[in-house]
Amino acid sequence: MIEYDSEEQRMILKFVYYGPALSGKTTNLLRLHDLLAKEGRGDLMVLDTKDDRTIFFDLLPFFLVAPSGLKIKVKVYTVPGQVQHDATRKAVLQRADGVAYIADSRRSEAKNNAESFGNLERNLSIVGIDIDKLPLVIQYNKRDLPGILPEEEIRKAWGPTGFPVILSSALEGWGVVETFRTLAERAYDALDRRHDFAGTHGLTRESFAGRLVRRTG
Amino acid sequence: MPTDSEGRRRIVYCVGEERSLRDVLPESEAAALLAAASRAGLRGVRVVDPGGMALWGSGDPGPPPGEGDPRRLILLEGEPAGSVVLSAGASRGETQDALLALLADTLTAIAHTNLKRMLTTETHTEVVNRSYEELLETNRSLSASEQRYRELAGTLEVKVRERTEELTRAMAQLVQQEKMASVGQLAAGVAHEINNPLAFVTSNLRTLKKYTERFLDIIARYQRVFEHGGVAQQDRDDLRKHRESLRLDAISADAGDLLRQTLEGTERVRKIVADLKGFSHIDEEGEAPADLNREIDRTLSVMTHEIPAGAAIVREFSPLPVIPCRPGAFNQLFLGLLRNAFQARQEGLRVTIRTGVSGDRIRIAIADNGPGVPADLRTRIFEPFFTTRDVGKGKGLGLTVAYDIVTAHGGTIIVEDTPGGGATFVLQLPIRRGDHDKIR
Numbered sequence: 168m169i170e171y172d173s174e175e176q177r178m179i180l181k182f183v184y185y186g187p188a189l190s191g192k193t194t195n196l197l198r199l200h201d202l203l204a205k206e207g208r209g210d211l212m213v214l215d216t217k218d219d220r221t222i223f224f225d226l227l228p229f230f231l232v233a234p235s236g237l238k239i240k241v242k243v244y245t246v247p248g249q250v251q252h253d254a255t256r257k258a259v260l261q262r263a264d265g266v267a268y269i270a271d272s273r274r275s276e277a278k279n280n281a282e283s284f285g286n287l288e289r290n291l292s293i294v295g296i297d298i299d300k301l302p303l304v305i306q307y308n309k310r311d312l313p314g315i316l317p318e319e320e321i322r323k324a325w326g327p328t329g330f331p332v333i334l335s336s337a338l339e340g341w342g343v344v345e346t347f348r349t350l351a352e353r354a355y356d357a358l359d360r361r362h363d364f365a366g367t368h369g370l371t372r373e374s375f376a377g378r379l380v381r382r383t384g
Numbered sequence: 385m386p387t388d389s390e391g392r393r394r395i396v397y398c399v400g401e402e403r404s405l406r407d408v409l410p411e412s413e414a415a416a417l418l419a420a421a422s423r424a425g426l427r428g429v430r431v432v433d434p435g436g437m438a439l440w441g442s443g444d445p446g447p448p449p450g451e452g453d454p455r456r457l458i459l460l461e462g463e464p465a466g467s468v469v470l471s472a473g474a475s476r477g478e479t480q481d482a483l484l485a486l487l488a489d490t491l492t493a494i495a496h497t498n499l500k501r502m503l504t505t506e507t508h509t510e511v512v513n514r515s516y517e518e519l520l521e522t523n524r525s526l527s528a529s530e531q532r533y534r535e536l537a538g539t540l541e542v543k544v545r546e547r548t549e550e551l552t553r554a555m556a557q558l559v560q561q562e563k564m565a566s567v568g569q570l571a572a573g574v575a576h577e578i579n580n581p582l583a584f585v586t587s588n589l590r591t592l593k594k595y596t597e598r599f600l601d602i603i604a605r606y607q608r609v610f611e612h613g614g615v616a617q618q619d620r621d622d623l624r625k626h627r628e629s630l631r632l633d634a635i636s637a638d639a640g641d642l643l644r645q646t647l648e649g650t651e652r653v654r655k656i657v658a659d660l661k662g663f664s665h666i667d668e669e670g671e672a673p674a675d676l677n678r679e680i681d682r683t684l685s686v687m688t689h690e691i692p693a694g695a696a697i698v699r700e701f702s703p704l705p706v707i708p709c710r711p712g713a714f715n716q717l718f719l720g721l722l723r724n725a726f727q728a729r730q731e732g733l734r735v736t737i738r739t740g741v742s743g744d745r746i747r748i749a750i751a752d753n754g755p756g757v758p759a760d761l762r763t764r765i766f767e768p769f770f771t772t773r774d775v776g777k778g779k780g781l782g783l784t785v786a787y788d789i790v791t792a793h794g795g796t797i798i799v800e801d802t803p804g805g806g807a808t809f810v811l812q813l814p815i816r817r818g819d820h821d822k823i824r
Contacts, residue, residue, distance in 0.1 A: 179402055209462030212500050214507070223507045228461035240402075240463055254511040254518070 171362070180241045180358070182350055183260055186269035187276065187283035188220070188248030191308040194337040195269060195346070196227045196245055202344055204381040207231055221247040224259050231378040234369035241379060243347075248283065256286070261294045265302040265354035267346055272307045272315035272334070302353035303330050306346045311336040344380055351376045401506075405433060405458060405465040408498040409491065411440055417490060418442040426483040428474035431458070431491070433466050447471055454481070456488030460495050555768065559788065562781040566720060567664075573689040578656055581649035588642045588649070595639050598630040659685045663719075665712035674711040676746060676813075677701045677739055683718040690726050695733040702740040705815055709793060717789045720782050721750045721809050728754025728806065744815050745795075751808040757799050765799065793817070 171178045184192040193213070200211040207230055214223035229241040246256040260266075268287060270280045291298050307321050318334060325332045331349050335342020355364065355375045364370040414431055421429055422442035430441040430449050438449060449455075449469040454476065458466045468488045470480060605626055609619045627633075662682045665672065684697065691697060725735045729752070736751045757765060764770050766787040771780030786809075790797040795813035802808045 177402075207462065209459060210496060212496070212503070214500060214504050223504060226461075226503070228463070230461065230463040238463070240461060242461070252511075254515050255507060258507060258510050258514070 175238075176236055177238045178240070178362075180239065180264045180354065181262055182241060182243045182265045182267065182354065183263045184243065184245040184267045184269055185256070185260070185283070185287050186246075186248055187271060187279040188250070190248060190269045190271040190276070190280075190283075191337040192245040192248060192269045193221055193225050195267070195306070195308070195335075195343050196225050196243060198337050198340050198343040199243070199347055200227055202340065202382060203379075204383045207378055207381060220249060221245060222252065223247065223255055229379050231375075233364070235367060237368045237370070241351075250286075253286070253290070257290050257294060260287075260290050260296070263294075263296060263301070264358070265304075265350045266291075267304045267306055267350050268330075269306045269308050272309045272321075273312055274314050274316055277316070300357070302350060302357050304346055304350045304353065305330050305332045306335050306342065307332060308335050308337050308342070310334050310342070311339050344382070348376050348380045351379045403460070403499065403502070405431075405460060405495060406439065408460065408495045408502065409458075410498075413494055413498075414440045414491065415443075417487065417494075421483055421487050424483055425475075426470070426480055426487065428471040429484065429487065430469050430471060431466055432469050434464060439466065444474075447473060454484060456484050458488055458491045458495065460492075460499065465495065558768075559781060559785055562785050563716060566716065566723075566782070566785070569723075570686060570690075570719060574656060574660055574686060577689050578653050581652040585646050585649035585653075588646045592639060592642050592646075595635045595642075598632060598635060602627055602630055602632060656686075663712075663715050665710075665715070668712065671708045671710055673706045673708050674714065675706050676704050676709075676714065676748065679711050679715050680718050680737060680739070680748075683715045683722060687719065687722060687726070690723060692726060692730065692733055694731060695726065695735065698734065698736040700736060700738040704739055704741065704746055707746065707813070707815055709813075713789045713792075717786050717811075718750075720786050724782070724809075725750055725752040725754075725807075728752035741815070742812070746811075746813045746815060748811040748813070749808050751802040751806060753802060753804065753806040756801055756805060756807045762799050766797070 184195055186192050196211055200208075209228040209230065212226040212228075214221075214225065216222060224247065225245040227243045229243070231239050231241075233239060244259050246252075246259045266287070268284060270276075270284075288298060291301065305325055307316070309315065321332060321334075331353070333342050333346045333349060335346060337343050352372055352375075355372045358364055359372070362368070364375065365372075418429055418431070418440060419442055422444055426442070428442065428444045431439045432449055432455075433439055436449070449471050453469050453472055455467040455469040457464045458468065468484055468491065470476065470484055474480070602623075605623060609615065609623065659682060661667070663686045680701075681699075684691075722735070722737075726733070728735075732753070734753045736749075738749045738751070740747050761770075761772070766783050767780075768784045769780040787797055790811055790813070793813055794817050795811060797809060797811050800808045800810060
C-alpha cells in the first residue's frame with residue numbers, strides 16, 4: 168500500500184495507531200513527540216477534537232533520507248476510537264503499512280478491546296489489507312492502573328497469533344518508544360522484501376529504526 | 385466496485401495525500417508576508433522550492449538566488465519543502481538574519497496550519513461523502529429487501545386467505561357432519577321406538593287376517609245353506625260344528641282387542657312422527673315464532689329412549705315470551721345439551737331444566753348432577769375439536785355447534801357448577817334482537 172515514486176525518489180509510509188476509545192492512542196503520539204528528537208520529525212498535528220476526544224485523527228510525521236537518496240516520509244496516524252467514527256477509521260486505515268493496536272489493559276475493557284480488534288479485522292478486509300501480511304504490533308497500555316489483566320494472561324491469549332505484545336504506560340511514558348520501534352522494524356522487514364532497502368538503498372533495519380527513534384538529549 | 389474476499393465493498397479512498405509547499409501556502413499569504421518582511425528591512429528575500437526554483441519574492445529587484453546565499457528551511461511534516469533565501473547583494477546583518485529566521489518559522493507555521501485545515505476539510509468531506517454513499521447503498525439494499533418482503537407478504541396474504549377458506553369449508557363440513565350425526569343418533573332411537581308398536585301392529589294384523597278368513601268362511605257356509613233354502617237340523621249341526629272348529633266365539637272376542645291395540649300402536653307411531661316433525665320443524669324455512677318451553681318439551685319427547693332408566697327429569701318452566709328464531713336449530717341445541725346431561729352419570733341421574741326471563745333475556749339452565757366441568761376447561765369445551773373423550777369417541781364439535789347456534793342468535797352460553805355437584809349449561813338469549821343480529 169506504500170506510495171513510492173521512483174522518479175522523485177520518494178516513499179510515503181503510513182503507520183496507524185488503532186484501538187478502542189480512550190485506550191491512549193493520542194497519548195502514545197504525544198509521548199513520542201516528547202520523547203523523540205525534533206530532528207527528522209515534524210510537529211504533532213492534532214486535528215480538531217471535541218472534549219479531548221479525537222474526531223478525525225492525529226498525525227506525527229517523520230522524515231529521513233536513505234544513503235541512496237531515497238526520501239522516506241513516515242506518517243504516523245491515530246484513528247478515532249469511538250464507534251461512530253468508523254468511516255474515518257476506514258479512511259485512515261486505507262493503505263496502511265503498519266498498525267499498532269493499542270488495547271486498554273483494564274479487565275473491565277476486555278469487551279471493548281475485543282470489539283475494536285474485530286472492527287480492525289473487518290476494516291482491514293474492507294480496505295483490502297491482508298492482516299496476515301500486515302506488520303502489526305499489540306500494545307497493552309495503562310499498565311499503571313489497577314484492575315489490569317496480568318501479563319501472563321495477555322501473553323497466553325496473544326501468543327498463538329505471533330504478534331509482538333508490548334506492555335506500556337503511555338501516561339508514564341514507558342513502552343511507547345518500544346512499540347513504535349517494534350512497529351518500524353516489522354514494517355522495515357516487509358518493505359525490505361519488496362523494495363530491497365538494504366541492497367538498493369543502503370538502508371539497514373537498524374539505521375531505519377534508529378533514524379525514526381532518536382531520543383532527545 | 386472492488387470487493388474483498390467476503391464480497392464486501394472495498395473502499396478506495398484515503399486521506400493524507402502528499403502536498404507540495406505551493407499546495408499549502410497560497411501566494412496571497414506568502415506574498416503579503418514577504419512584502420511585510422521587505423518593509424521591515426529584509427529586502428530581496430525570496431521563497432524557493434527544494435530544487436532551487438524561485439516561487440515567490442518580495443518584489444524587490446535583485447539577482448536570482450545563488451548557492452551560497454543565506455537561507456532558512458521551510459518544513460512541511462518535518463521535510464524541507466522549500467527555503468527563504470536572501471539574494472546576493474541584499475543588505476545583511478543581525479536584524480536581517482533574525483527576520484529571515486522569523487520569516488521561515490512563520491511560513492512553516494502557516495504551512496502547518498493550512499495543511500491541518502486542509503486535512504480536516506479533506507477528511508470531513510471524504511467521510512461525509514462516503515457516509516452518504518454508504519447510506520445510499522444501505523437504502524438501496526433496504527428498498528430491495530423491503531420489495532422482496534412486500535412481495536412475499538402479498539403472496540402470503542393470498543396463501544393465508546386460500547388456506548383460511550379451505551379450513552372454513554372443512555370446518556363447516558365437519559359441523560354439518562356433527563349435526564347430521566347428532567340427528568342420526570336421534571333417528572336410530574326413534575326408529576327403535578317406532579319398531580316396537582310397528583311389530584305388534586303387524587302381528588295383530590296377521591292374526592286379524594286369519595280371523596277374517598274364518599269369518600268369511602263361515603259367512604260363505606251360511607250363505608250356501610240359505611241359498612239352498614233349507615235350515616234342516618243337519619245343516620244347523622254342520623254349521624255349529626264348523627263354527628266350533630273355527631273357534632269363532634273366541635276369536636270374535638279377541639278381534640276387538642286386537643283392533644283396539646292396533647289402533648293404539650298406529651297412534652303411537654303417528655305421535656312419534658308428529659313429535660319428530662315438530663322437533664325438526666321440517667316444514668319451516670328460516671325463522672318462526674317459537675315458545676322455547678314447548679320446543680324443549682318437543683325435544684324431550686323425541687329423546688325419551690335416551691333418558692337413562694331411573695333418571696329424574698325436572699321441568700321448572702316459567703312462561704316464556706314467544707321469540708322469533710330458528711326452532712329447528714334451537715331443538716338441535718337442546719338435543720345436544722340434553723344428551724350431554726343424560727350421559728353425565730349412569731345411575732341416580734337428575735336433570736333439571738329451568739327456564740325464565742331475566743331482564744330482556746330468556747334464561748335457560750340445564751343442570752345435571754354428574755362430574756361437572758373443571759374450571760380450567762370451561763372456556764375450552766366450546767372450542768372446536770376440544771374433547772375429553774377418547775380418540776374416536778367424539779369429534780369435539782357438539783358444544784361448538786351449540787355455541788354457534790347461540791351466538792348466531794346473539795345469545796351466550798356458559799357452563800357453571802351445579803350446587804351440590806355437576807354441570808349447569810346456562811343459555812341467555814335476547815328477547816328482541818336488532819336487525820343486524822338476524823340469524824343467517
